[in-house]
Amino acid sequence: EVQLVESGGDLVQPGGSLRLSCAASGFTFSNYAMNWVRQAPGKGLEWVSTISGSGYTTYYADSVKGRFTISRDNSESTLYLQISSLRAEDTAVYYCAKTSPLGSCSGGACYTAPIDYWGQGILITVSS
Amino acid sequence: DIQMTQSPSSLSASVGDRVTITCRASQGISNYLAWYQQKPGKVPKLLIYGASTLQSGVPSRFSGSGSGTDFTLTISSLQPEDVATYYCQKYNNAFWTFGQGTKVEIK
Numbered sequence: 001e002v003q004l005v006e007s008g009g010d011l012v013q014p015g016g017s018l019r020l021s022c023a024a025s026g027f028t029f030s031n032y033a034m035n036w037v038r039q040a041p042g043k044g045l046e047w048v049s050t051i052s053g054s055g056y057t058t059y060y061a062d063s064v065k066g067r068f069t070i071s072r073d074n075s076e077s078t079l080y081l082q083i084s085s086l087r088a089e090d091t092a093v094y095y096c097a098k099t100s101p102l103g104s105c106s107g108g109a110c111y112t113a114p115i116d117y118w119g120q121g122i123l124i125t126v127s128s
Numbered sequence: 129d130i131q132m133t134q135s136p137s138s139l140s141a142s143v144g145d146r147v148t149i150t151c152r153a154s155q156g157i158s159n160y161l162a163w164y165q166q167k168p169g170k171v172p173k174l175l176i177y178g179a180s181t182l183q184s185g186v187p188s189r190f191s192g193s194g195s196g197t198d199f200t201l202t203i204s205s206l207q208p209e210d211v212a213t214y215y216c217q218k219y220n221n222a223f224w225t226f227g228q229g230t231k232v233e234i235k
Binding site for chain 1: 160164166171172174177178181183213215217219220221222223225226227229
């Protein structure tokens with residue numbers, strides 16, 4: 001059974017930093033690109049970042065580029081999101097999400113596929 | 129950047145009604161379009177991918193269609209358990225975009 005368990009959420013002051021973790025199990029972690037998606041309170045879903053299976057290639061939404069860093073440890077089956085220079089508008093539930101094998105490609109560099117598994121989400125609140 | 133625009137933003141329909149939600153891409157995305165259902169307090173669930181392929185385990189009353197820029201999600205006979213917010217997502221490249229969501233309620 002696939003499981004994605006996020007941790008590291010907290011109440012943080014504006015300008016602060018935080019690292020989110022996502023422990024994955026139930027699948028061969030290194031074979032899949034992984035993602036972070038966030039959802040502000042009462043708002044819609046926003047894609048944040050994607051990392052290839054190898055960890056060598058990363059992608060970011062314009063809203064977080066230069067402030068967020070996605071990484072992974074395939075030996076530990078863990079995904080990370082380092083967040084810095086936090087703003088009030090970063091307040092959201094952050095979901096770890098696995099890229100599915102349902103696209104037109106396969107392997108860790110496949111991004112043209114939807115999400116098949118989501119973590120339960122972890123809340124980051126940015127407030128003074 | 130490709131924008132995804134859903135309509136309507138919310139709707140209210142009776143049990144048994146046919147419900148249609150539209151998603152429009154600002155540029156063509158072929159069939160790289162997914163639909164997710166998010167029930168209150170829950171994580172999103174994949175309903176349809178490839179614009180029209182039903183994910184395993186999803187009831188057959190859900191269907192998707194479209195290609196290029198215009199897509200639809202149809203619920204053929206609305207059920208009480210379908211109360212949720214529905215999102216489209218484009219995944220034609222590594223830069224994903226979600227629609228703003230359509231909230232479906234029972235009248």
